[in-house]
Amino acid sequence: MNRRIVVGALAGIAALIGTAALPVHAQNRLTIYSAYENSQMKPLIQAFEKAHPDIKVEHFRQPGEELVATLELELRAKSPKADVVGLNAASLTYLNKKHGALAAYAAKDVDKVRAEVRDPQNFITPAFINLYLIHYNTKKIAAADAPKTWTDLLSPRWKNAVSMADPNSSQSVQSFVWFIAEHLGKSDPASYGWDYFKKLGANGVHLESSHGTIRDLTVSGERPVAVQLLANAQTAANRGEPTNPIWPTEGSPGEVSAFALLKDTKAREAGQKWLDFVLSPEGQALMPGSLGGAPVRNDVAYKYPDGTPLDKVRIVPVDSAYISENRKQQAKRFHDALGR
Amino acid sequence: MRIAWVASIAWLLYLVAVPIGYMVVDSVTEDGITLQHFADFVADPKLRAATLNSLLVATGVAVLSVLVGAPLAFGVARTAMRGKGIVRATVIVSLISPDFLIAMAYIALAGPNAGYFNRIIRDGLGIGSGPGPLDIFSLWGLIFTALPHGVSYVFIALVPALRNMDPALDEAARLQGASGLRTVRDITLPLMRPALLSGALLAFAGSLAMFGPPHMLRLNVLTIATREALVRLDFKAASATSVVLIALSLVALLFYRRSVRQADRFRTLGGKGFTHRDAGLGKAVHLLTALGVAYALISLVIPYGGMLMVSLMKSVGQGVTWGNWTFANYVEVFADAGVRKAAVQSFLLAAGSATLVVIMGFLTAYMIVRTRYAGRGLLDYLSILPLAVPGTALAIALAVVYLHWPLNSLALYGTFGILFVAYLTRFITFGVRTSQTTLIQLSPELEEASRVCGASSMTTLALIVMPLMRQALIYAWILVFILALPELSASVVLKGIHTQTLSTVLLDIWNGNGGLAMACALGMSMFAAVSGLLIVAIAVAKTARGVAPLTLGAA
Numbered sequence: 001m002n003r004r005i006v007v008g009a010l011a012g013i014a015a016l017i018g019t020a021a022l023p024v025h026a027q028n029r030l031t032i033y034s035a036y037e038n039s040q041m042k043p044l045i046q047a048f049e050k051a052h053p054d055i056k057v058e059h060f061r062q063p064g065e066e067l068v069a070t071l072e073l074e075l076r077a078k079s080p081k082a083d084v085v086g087l088n089a090a091s092l093t094y095l096n097k098k099h100g101a102l103a104a105y106a107a108k109d110v111d112k113v114r115a116e117v118r119d120p121q122n123f124i125t126p127a128f129i130n131l132y133l134i135h136y137n138t139k140k141i142a143a144a145d146a147p148k149t150w151t152d153l154l155s156p157r158w159k160n161a162v163s164m165a166d167p168n169s170s171q172s173v174q175s176f177v178w179f180i181a182e183h184l185g186k187s188d189p190a191s192y193g194w195d196y197f198k199k200l201g202a203n204g205v206h207l208e209s210s211h212g213t214i215r216d217l218t219v220s221g222e223r224p225v226a227v228q229l230l231a232n233a234q235t236a237a238n239r240g241e242p243t244n245p246i247w248p249t250e251g252s253p254g255e256v257s258a259f260a261l262l263k264d265t266k267a268r269e270a271g272q273k274w275l276d277f278v279l280s281p282e283g284q285a286l287m288p289g290s291l292g293g294a295p296v297r298n299d300v301a302y303k304y305p306d307g308t309p310l311d312k313v314r315i316v317p318v319d320s321a322y323i324s325e326n327r328k329q330q331a332k333r334f335h336d337a338l339g340r
Numbered sequence: 341m342r343i344a345w346v347a348s349i350a351w352l353l354y355l356v357a358v359p360i361g362y363m364v365v366d367s368v369t370e371d372g373i374t375l376q377h378f379a380d381f382v383a384d385p386k387l388r389a390a391t392l393n394s395l396l397v398a399t400g401v402a403v404l405s406v407l408v409g410a411p412l413a414f415g416v417a418r419t420a421m422r423g424k425g426i427v428r429a430t431v432i433v434s435l436i437s438p439d440f441l442i443a444m445a446y447i448a449l450a451g452p453n454a455g456y457f458n459r460i461i462r463d464g465l466g467i468g469s470g471p472g473p474l475d476i477f478s479l480w481g482l483i484f485t486a487l488p489h490g491v492s493y494v495f496i497a498l499v500p501a502l503r504n505m506d507p508a509l510d511e512a513a514r515l516q517g518a519s520g521l522r523t524v525r526d527i528t529l530p531l532m533r534p535a536l537l538s539g540a541l542l543a544f545a546g547s548l549a550m551f552g553p554p555h556m557l558r559l560n561v562l563t564i565a566t567r568e569a570l571v572r573l574d575f576k577a578a579s580a581t582s583v584v585l586i587a588l589s590l591v592a593l594l595f596y597r598r599s600v601r602q603a604d605r606f607r608t609l610g611g612k613g614f615t616h617r618d619a620g621l622g623k624a625v626h627l628l629t630a631l632g633v634a635y636a637l638i639s640l641v642i643p644y645g646g647m648l649m650v651s652l653m654k655s656v657g658q659g660v661t662w663g664n665w666t667f668a669n670y671v672e673v674f675a676d677a678g679v680r681k682a683a684v685q686s687f688l689l690a691a692g693s694a695t696l697v698v699i700m701g702f703l704t705a706y707m708i709v710r711t712r713y714a715g716r717g718l719l720d721y722l723s724i725l726p727l728a729v730p731g732t733a734l735a736i737a738l739a740v741v742y743l744h745w746p747l748n749s750l751a752l753y754g755t756f757g758i759l760f761v762a763y764l765t766r767f768i769t770f771g772v773r774t775s776q777t778t779l780i781q782l783s784p785e786l787e788e789a790s791r792v793c794g795a796s797s798m799t800t801l802a803l804i805v806m807p808l809m810r811q812a813l814i815y816a817w818i819l820v821f822i823l824a825l826p827e828l829s830a831s832v833v834l835k836g837i838h839t840q841t842l843s844t845v846l847l848d849i850w851n852g853n854g855g856l857a858m859a860c861a862l863g864m865s866m867f868a869a870v871s872g873l874l875i876v877a878i879a880v881a882k883t884a885r886g887v888a889p890l891t892l893g894a895a
Contacts, residue, residue: 033837037853038678060678060837061853069571070837077743077753081838139657140454160452166558168568206477207558212852219657220856221454222447232852241657328572335386340560 030270034086035064043290063210064171083265089256094324107275125275128293134246135228160204164227167331169209175318179253201338231292237305251314348704352722355765359737367579377580390565400483401490401547402540409494415628417502427632434488438826440552443485445643450476488639490543497539537599545592549730551829563732582733593728651860669861682845690824693763701771709779723772731829754836762830774816818877
């Protein structure tokens with residue numbers, strides 16, 4: 001009797017843990033980890049599943065920097081569970097350099113992709129171009145008063161009004177930090193460089209863990225001005241929120257948001273079909289309405305959410321190689337400059 | 341019986357001693373023994389600030405909780421104030437509903453630029469545009485959002501003590517000509533010191549362990565810092581920070597145990613019966629009523645009312661206007677595959693951990709109370725230790741243990757299993773304590789009779805003791821279930837990408853994966869689920885003999 005109770009209890013624990021740990025990989029299931037929001041991925045996944053009714057996509061989202069940590073832990077525990085990963089080019093390069101995590105694949109239409117965003121080794125399949133812009137709440141701020149340049153954000157007019165992402169949890173903001181501290185800082189260290197962030201901190205900038213939360217703060221007017229990504233400005237516009245983008249005169253750092261196949265995937269074929277779909281004319285045309293960025297193909301028509309044509313915005317391509325090498329130091333220097 | 345004895349020791353060692361011990365060792369080793377990681381901790385200005393912030397917030401919450409909770413408890417136990425039922429209901433709801441829901445609601449209500457409170461105050465005073473005057477994104481904001489929990493701890497510690505105090509003690513003072521207030525100050529308060537202290541210490545430890553509110557308010561405290569270290573994959577820094585966090589709450593717990601023991605010296609209940617009498621505060625009673633109403637408004641009505649409102653908005657940017665109302669956020673939340681999967685996992689985790697915690701808690705309590713095996717003191721100590729371990733620190737310990745040799749061979753990290761282990765450890769105290777207090781009230785004669793009639797000790801347990809304790813065990817099960825369902829601070833560290841819980845999904849939606857209105861819709865749904873279960877728990881507790889509801893302490 002006594003033995004039975006204890007043995008029963010132990011068997012119960014074992015069974016519970018056992019069933020929970022069962023692998024979720026089925027034959028035609030494609031598991032995608034990404035930093036893109038569920039609601040942004042949804043239209044893309046639906047169109048993909050319609051084109052490939054035999055494949056079922058499962059998507060899991062985390063803010064970029066946290067997702068990198070999750071992937072590193074899974075690789076370390078030798079149990080990577082994703083087939084495809086969606087992050088920006090710098091983070092994917094980092095994962096591949098440090099862990100050799102990715103499998104190369106030349107997607108079907110890769111030759112139609114603009115040369116400057118292509119990965120010559122094809123470890124990374126570019127999906128869309130994501131730009132930094134100033135995002136503001138049109139109910140709180142008249143268009144004429146809105147900040148026009150990145151340095152305008154340092155004005156006392158915007159004290160405690162600006163929010164931006166924290167490089168401890170967001171991967172993309174590394175592109176913005178690089179743009180201000182390294183790119184502009186080289187030519188004009190008086191106005192930019194690390195001093196810019198020191199001043200931005202003194203002006204009460206609010207740090208959030210993800211650009212989606214920042215979008216919500218802009219929309220509610222709690223933080224009416226934001227250092228924002230195109231993707232989220234687009235989502236806000238798609239939802240009819242009272243916001244607008246500003247294209248600062250210094251230019252917009254542009255990063256490549258991408259997908260890549262993990263080396264240890266058990267759904268290689270389905271993963272390759274996903275990458276093909278992302279670069280297909282259909283997938284690229286969906287980008288503004290789904291992930292929110294600008295298409296990477298030259299032959300797909302595109303306009304920014306405020307109607308600005310593509311060639312009117314000065315895009316500064318970010319140095320993904322530099323960022324993937326220096327991400328930890330950059331995050332630390334950023335926090336040191338802000339003093340928090 | 342011996343096998344049950346071995347099982348309870350092995351189980352507690354595995355759940356409590358192994359992870360905590362491993363982490364402490366991990367924090368002082370690096371090719372030999374070193375204090376380098378703690379030196380790094382002290383040298384880091386950000387971590388120093390986090391420690392200071394944690395202590396400031398915990399102290400602030402403890403002090404303010406006493407200032408609000410003590411008058412409320414006194415009012416409910418000893419005066420004719422009105423609205424006692426409202427205060428009691430608020431206390432219990434605050435105790436069990438997840439703390440991050442309040443923070444989320446108050447970000448919408450008291451945000452410095454667009455919060456409704458600030459807009460009302462600014463319009464009232466004619467100050468133009470923001471920010472301020474209230475800023476929820478501050479240490480004060482964190483203290484404010486933690487206060488409903490803290491007040492509950494003080495209240496539940498104090499009410500029984502006040503009820504057990506013989507009113508003849510105050511009456512003696514009144515007969516000597518002291519006023520009502522003076523009697524409270526010179527007689528009642530000093531007698532209540534141990535109970536006050538234990539309530540305040542629970543509030544202190546509870547605030548130290550908070551994860552959700554400081555995460556949402558973007559504040560630098562120890563729980564946040566230790567998780568950030570893990571996200572950077574800096575295991576040593578994560579371990580050292582967690583050890584500091586545990587040490588601080590351990591100090592609070594030791595003081596708490598001392599204050600509870602000391603309570604004997606303050607014995608106020610003699611052998612004679614007495615009836616409660618109104619403390620006779622005169623008009624001052626209306627102040628207590630006002631305090632009670634304000635407490636209920638601030639901790640319950642306003643935050644959850646605000647959250648309900650936001651959850652029904654089409655566009656949060658358009659605010660309260662006609663035509664901006666919709667149920668779409670609820671539809672979207674319930675239709676989301678990720679949320680549904682997380683809900684199933686949370687229910688399984690909560691039900692599974694509640695079941696095992698109750699069974700093993702009962703066995704362990706039985707060993708401690710009824711047997712004479714060696715090491716009962718160790719069992720007692722191990723079973724209360726998790727109370728002093730903040731969920732985040734426990735989770736870091738488990739992550740460190742299961743990612744390193746030898747336990748990494750179980751490949752538990754990132755699975756449902758590691759969350760299950762974490763929940764068992766977090767809530768084991770509740771299982772053991774509930775059974776312990778009930779067992780003490782059961783006379784051993786009943787078991788002796790069964791043994792005399794020839795039943796084995798295990799048969800006696802199963803057929804005599806457990807049925808007698810049925811209600812207490814059901815009550816403990818529901819309590820653990822309610823606490824486990826919205827568990828966040830350990831889950832957020834240990835969740836795999838496939839193993840989300842309701843709270844981690846909520847945090848994710850909040851973190852931009854859906855947005856504020858959807859987060860509020862899920863938050864309201866969780867609040868409704870927890871409140872519904874609470875009503876069942878209270879119904880069970882009413883029929884249970886000898887179990888004082890919700891007097892178990894820290895959540």
